[in-house]
Amino acid sequence: MTMYNNQLGQRSSGVGFRILIAGFILISGFVTYFCSTQVNPVTHETQHISITPQQEIQLGLQAAPEMAAQMGGELPGGDRREAEVRAMGQKLVSVLPENPYSFQFHLLADAGTVNAFALPGGQVFITEGLYDKLTTEGQLAGVLGHEIGHVIHRHAAEQMAHQDFYNAIVAAAGVAANDQRAAALANYVAQLRGLKFSRGDELQADEWGLQVMTAAGYDPHQMLQVMAVLQQLEASGTGPEMLSTHPLAQSRIDRINDYLQQHFPRGVPAGLTPGGPLPQGGGGFLRGG
Numbered sequence: 001m002t003m004y005n006n007q008l009g010q011r012s013s014g015v016g017f018r019i020l021i022a023g024f025i026l027i028s029g030f031v032t033y034f035c036s037t038q039v040n041p042v043t044h045e046t047q048h049i050s051i052t053p054q055q056e057i058q059l060g061l062q063a064a065p066e067m068a069a070q071m072g073g074e075l076p077g078g079d080r081r082e083a084e085v086r087a088m089g090q091k092l093v094s095v096l097p098e099n100p101y102s103f104q105f106h107l108l109a110d111a112g113t114v115n116a117f118a119l120p121g122g123q124v125f126i127t128e129g130l131y132d133k134l135t136t137e138g139q140l141a142g143v144l145g146h147e148i149g150h151v152i153h154r155h156a157a158e159q160m161a162h163q164d165f166y167n168a169i170v171a172a173a174g175v176a177a178n179d180q181r182a183a184a185l186a187n188y189v190a191q192l193r194g195l196k197f198s199r200g201d202e203l204q205a206d207e208w209g210l211q212v213m214t215a216a217g218y219d220p221h222q223m224l225q226v227m228a229v230l231q232q233l234e235a236s237g238t239g240p241e242m243l244s245t246h247p248l249a250q251s252r253i254d255r256i257n258d259y260l261q262q263h264f265p266r267g268v269p270a271g272l273t274p275g276g277p278l279p280q281g282g283g284g285f286l287r288g289g
């Protein structure tokens, strides 16, 4: 902008040029968004996504260390809870339908934050704060299954496509400031941090979680126990992070009850169990090994 102001003779052609560029960015934003539809390889829904599953995996791997560092870092290997999270994650992955993702499960040493989240491509995290509020394997299966649902449904990639589209509009509107779009792309990984899923995304992830935990042999009613934990947090006004990214527990509880009634009208089969008790923290003999 200043470049053109310094050169009076080019000012008018500069304005024309900028309008041209703005138009180009706006159109390419529209084209990119509306042309980049993909059919989800697992759910078969049509989605506006501009990156490949391989790129999702790459982005997730790139962002994982930073995300982990922000929440206390990973628990040391040898902690029985960390081993449990990894083992449960792999158990759930083993019952998933064929998919292009590469799942890894992490327990983060943040006892003060109650949260779980997933990066695109399959990096899944649960904080110590949430883990320690769970009591059964089935509850952990529900939490991890929910996060797996976000990955399979490609919710992050969808949000990023929306964000791209939005960035294109912003860039077109304010194109006088150069390279906004380039800067936006450079911030891709940073965006992942502030990603917010919609209420619909959350309910979809819950449903996926119920399916996965059931396939792995756990009673889906355990998901209601997880919701009871969240509801307690809501009542106490703590756990702002979980609450800002997840809809009110009661609306999720209602949907879970609908699901249970629909899929198990005569009660869940006897083979589905709550699972055993989870290993607890606080100095198990394997700790720190």
Ligand SMILES: [Zn+2]
Pocket: 146, 150, 197, 202, 205, 246
């Ligand atoms: Zn979620």
